[in-house]
Amino acid sequence: MVRVGLDVDAGTGDPRLALDSSAYRLGELVYDGLVYLNNRQAPQPSLASSWDNPTPTTWVFHLRRGVTFHDGQPFTADDVVYTFETILDPSSKAPYRSLYTPIVKVEKVDAETVRMTTSAPYAPLLSYLNIGIVPKHIGEKNDGSLASHPVGTGPFRFVSWDRGSKITLEANARYWGGAPKVRGLVINIVPDNSARAAAVEAGDLDFIHSPLSPQDIARLRKSSTLVVTKMTGLGITYLNVNTSVWPLSDVKVRQALAYLTDRQAIAADIYQGMDQAATSLLTPGLWAYTNSVRQPEYNPAKARALLQEDGFTLQGGVYVKDGKPLAIELWTHSEDPNRVQAVEFLQNAWQKYGFRVKVSTNEWPTFSSAVYASKHQVALLGWLNIVDPDRLMFNQFTSSGGQNWEKYSNPVVDALLQRGRTTLDRAIRAKIYQQAAQILANDQPYDVLLYQGYVVVQSAQLHGFVPNPSGSLKTLDTVTLGGR
Amino acid sequence: MLRYVLRRLAQMVVVLFGISLLVFGLLHLVPGDPAALLLGQQATAQDIARLRHVMGLDRPVWYQFVQYVARAARGDLGTSIFLGGQRVTALIGEHLPATAELAFAAMALAVAVGVPVGVLCAVRQYSMVDVVSMAVTQIGVSMPVFWLGMLFILLFSLQLRWLPTFGRGMPLPAAVLALLGGNGAPLVDSLRHLAMPAMTLALSAVVLITRMVRSAMLEVLGQDYVRTARSKGLTVRAVTYRHALRNAVLPVITIVGLQVGALLGGAVVTETIFAWPGLGQLLINAISQRDFPVVQGATLVIALVFSVINLAVDVAYAWLDPRIHYG
Numbered sequence: 001m002v003r004v005g006l007d008v009d010a011g012t013g014d015p016r017l018a019l020d021s022s023a024y025r026l027g028e029l030v031y032d033g034l035v036y037l038n039n040r041q042a043p044q045p046s047l048a049s050s051w052d053n054p055t056p057t058t059w060v061f062h063l064r065r066g067v068t069f070h071d072g073q074p075f076t077a078d079d080v081v082y083t084f085e086t087i088l089d090p091s092s093k094a095p096y097r098s099l100y101t102p103i104v105k106v107e108k109v110d111a112e113t114v115r116m117t118t119s120a121p122y123a124p125l126l127s128y129l130n131i132g133i134v135p136k137h138i139g140e141k142n143d144g145s146l147a148s149h150p151v152g153t154g155p156f157r158f159v160s161w162d163r164g165s166k167i168t169l170e171a172n173a174r175y176w177g178g179a180p181k182v183r184g185l186v187i188n189i190v191p192d193n194s195a196r197a198a199a200v201e202a203g204d205l206d207f208i209h210s211p212l213s214p215q216d217i218a219r220l221r222k223s224s225t226l227v228v229t230k231m232t233g234l235g236i237t238y239l240n241v242n243t244s245v246w247p248l249s250d251v252k253v254r255q256a257l258a259y260l261t262d263r264q265a266i267a268a269d270i271y272q273g274m275d276q277a278a279t280s281l282l283t284p285g286l287w288a289y290t291n292s293v294r295q296p297e298y299n300p301a302k303a304r305a306l307l308q309e310d311g312f313t314l315q316g317g318v319y320v321k322d323g324k325p326l327a328i329e330l331w332t333h334s335e336d337p338n339r340v341q342a343v344e345f346l347q348n349a350w351q352k353y354g355f356r357v358k359v360s361t362n363e364w365p366t367f368s369s370a371v372y373a374s375k376h377q378v379a380l381l382g383w384l385n386i387v388d389p390d391r392l393m394f395n396q397f398t399s400s401g402g403q404n405w406e407k408y409s410n411p412v413v414d415a416l417l418q419r420g421r422t423t424l425d426r427a428i429r430a431k432i433y434q435q436a437a438q439i440l441a442n443d444q445p446y447d448v449l450l451y452q453g454y455v456v457v458q459s460a461q462l463h464g465f466v467p468n469p470s471g472s473l474k475t476l477d478t479v480t481l482g483g484r
Numbered sequence: 485m486l487r488y489v490l491r492r493l494a495q496m497v498v499v500l501f502g503i504s505l506l507v508f509g510l511l512h513l514v515p516g517d518p519a520a521l522l523l524g525q526q527a528t529a530q531d532i533a534r535l536r537h538v539m540g541l542d543r544p545v546w547y548q549f550v551q552y553v554a555r556a557a558r559g560d561l562g563t564s565i566f567l568g569g570q571r572v573t574a575l576i577g578e579h580l581p582a583t584a585e586l587a588f589a590a591m592a593l594a595v596a597v598g599v600p601v602g603v604l605c606a607v608r609q610y611s612m613v614d615v616v617s618m619a620v621t622q623i624g625v626s627m628p629v630f631w632l633g634m635l636f637i638l639l640f641s642l643q644l645r646w647l648p649t650f651g652r653g654m655p656l657p658a659a660v661l662a663l664l665g666g667n668g669a670p671l672v673d674s675l676r677h678l679a680m681p682a683m684t685l686a687l688s689a690v691v692l693i694t695r696m697v698r699s700a701m702l703e704v705l706g707q708d709y710v711r712t713a714r715s716k717g718l719t720v721r722a723v724t725y726r727h728a729l730r731n732a733v734l735p736v737i738t739i740v741g742l743q744v745g746a747l748l749g750g751a752v753v754t755e756t757i758f759a760w761p762g763l764g765q766l767l768i769n770a771i772s773q774r775d776f777p778v779v780q781g782a783t784l785v786i787a788l789v790f791s792v793i794n795l796a797v798d799v800a801y802a803w804l805d806p807r808i809h810y811g
Contacts, residue, residue, distance in 0.1 A: 008769075011568060012568035014568065017568070090534060095526060095527060096524075097531060144568065147568025147569055147570075148568050148570065162578075162761065163579070164761035165651065166651070189759060189761075190759040192630075195758070195759065196650075198642060202637075202649050204641070204649045363516075364521075365773075365774050366514065366515040368516075369516050369520060395528075402526075402529065
């Protein structure tokens with residue numbers, strides 16, 4: 001058995017309802033999606049062995065034959081239709097329902113073929129079809145049993161769940177992709193990051209991954225019995241800047257803040273190189289990435305010039321315009337010590353150059369509900385799982401976007417993001433997102449601070465795991481464990 | 485005595501109702517909406533509004549409270565919002581035994597160490613033993629639990645490789661049954677898992693009990709009846725244990741009772757460091773997710789346990805001290 005350590009217990013075993021990262025990880029091991037995303041986030045055949053795109057709004061999926069669920073029942077087109085219809089049901093509790101709402105129809109063509117129709121061409125669709133397909137015959141009982149006793153087609157079969165403690169899975173000997181080489185997995189829930197690091201160091205665990213504290217990683221790197229792999233993940237840490245209230249409604253003030261933000265220092269001193277200083281909204285792991293799109297880089301002299309040109313004068317160490325001081329509030333949530341340190345660092349840095357900054361940290365529910373209601377001025381938070389640029393930009397920056405908490409509105413960006421979503425050609429899409437990202441880098445509704453790092457620490461006895469920046473544990477189905 | 489117990493039980497119902505009302509009110513006053521948290525950052529405002537309706541969160545707060553009380557009176561504490569629709573009673577049933585095991589182990593350890601050391605310090609006041617013990621307990625009471633826990637892990641798991649870093653073995657009662665059946669391995673495993681969390685949790689109680697026993701003993705040892713007993717020619721040993729300790733132990737019982745009650749509420753930090761699947765972790769996660777039914781259910785059970793232990797302490801008083809009567 002491979003002993004895996006995760007930070008939180010999975011909230012559910014039903015992939016449609018998965019919200020926390022552990023529910024995702026469990027879902028990938030027990031279920032299969034129509035596709036899976038490889039370590040460059042490119043969709044690969046999974047339960048769909050192939051697909052075609054006869055018109056820009058129609059997708060036809062040819063399903064893999066001879067696949068069975070862990071209870072022995074065959075997998076068919078009905079299960080696919082059922083899974084997506086229940087996600088799209090308006091009363092569904094699926095957290096990521098909004099990613100699928102462009103789908104207007106899911107139909108069974110025959111037992112091995114499914115057709116999806118979208119309201120308009122929807123380029124990111126395939127990237128979201130890795131969500132696990134659930135068995136209709138169990139799901140339609142509506143007794144919630146999949147949440148506590150998951151049944152999928154995946155490489156590992158669910159055995160038992162000690163709430164808050166561990167989940168035991170065993171190898172699915174009849175897995176269509178080939179049976180795993182290990183007997184099974186025990187997913188141990190060890191909430192404290194340092195305790196989890198100590199457990200892998202003591203040999204009580206074979207595998208742990210982010211979140212981990214930078215200090216622990218530095219120590220684990222020195223161990224001869226462990227292998228540490230570090231890469232850029234799919235998340236960003238950023239400042240959400242509310243553009244609807246003065247002084248931050250003034251683009252020059254936002255740009256001045258960006259010039260006063262030393263992202264390199266935050267990455268090096270607070271995150272000790274685990275996360276990387278960001279240059280724009282385009283994340284390095286994605287096909288749309290280019291390093292030529294750049295937000296203002298740390299340069300206090302430029303900030304000073306910009307504010308003076310904008311009519312601010314320095315009085316008693318604070319910039320003032322029309323009798324009003326340049327005062328802002330900077331918020332974050334208290335659960336993440338590194339983020340709390342980062343806002344304190346920024347408060348110091350910005351105050352040194354003439355801003356008056358009040359810092360406030362609250363627990364996540366309080367903080368997030370205030371940010372969702374746009375009651376903030378500057379808020380430090382993050383986005384995860386950016387498998388497509390659309391996921392980081394469409395709802396966040398279009399004028400009526402559901403996550404446009406910064407109240408940004410720009411018709412040019414609206415049009416670009418709409419085009420990016422409805423253009424299927426990836427090369428053209430890359431250009432569109434680069435253009436949008438450049439405008440946003442200048443306008444600064446987001447100041448992207450960091451590209452989040454992803455770290456895997458595994459026993460040197462564990463062979464064959466391919467780390468995926470998304471944090472996916474799917475390739476645990478191909479590992480071998482020496483000595484056991 | 486029976487009338488007294490019955491009256492206390494009736495008061496308990498009032499206390500539990502009051503606590504339910506308080507917790508319910510607080511949960512609805514603090515910011516943070518379970519529907520929004522359940523759907524995450526990607527959800528739209530319409531999705532959240534729809535889910536609030538499905539969950540009944542758009543009803544008036546008083547109506548939700550009346551419904552909750554009506555169900556709770558029938559023993560139905562509802563289902564968790566976050567943990568896959570699990571029943572709250574089942575979740576508490578899974579987590580409470582782990583917490584109880586840890587709390588009682590820690591308290592047994594604390595009493596086993598704290599009482600003898602406290603007596604020794606009192607009998608040999610200002611001796612080397614007393615000075616060193618008091619210094620050590622002073623350090624112990626100032627040491628943060630998470631730090632102590634990590635030090636234990638570094639020492640016992642990483643350096644000496646004696647104890648496992650995290651988790652819980654077989655529940656103790658089951659492990660004892662296995663031992664009676666001839667298999668001692670599960671009990672050894674359970675105790676090895678229990679050792680570090682119990683020691684970590686016991687520390688603050690050891691300090692408290694040692695100091696309490698010491699000061700109570702010092703007070704009693706200066707009383708006239710102790711001098712009389714000594715002048716009758718009784719041995720120091722007999723006077724200390726039979727006459728002095730029995731009288732000094734009353735306030736200690738209060739402390740032990742209150743500590744057990746507090747520990748049963750969940751030792752959040754210790755449970756988190758050692759990944760001990762107890763009530764504290766369940767409750768803290770539920771609070772941070774605004775999982776209203778779990779918070780309400782867990783606080784209700786903790787309040788119930790606390791009240792019962794308090795009652796047991798008061799009854800124990802009367803039993804230990806014939807001068808105390810409850811009418």
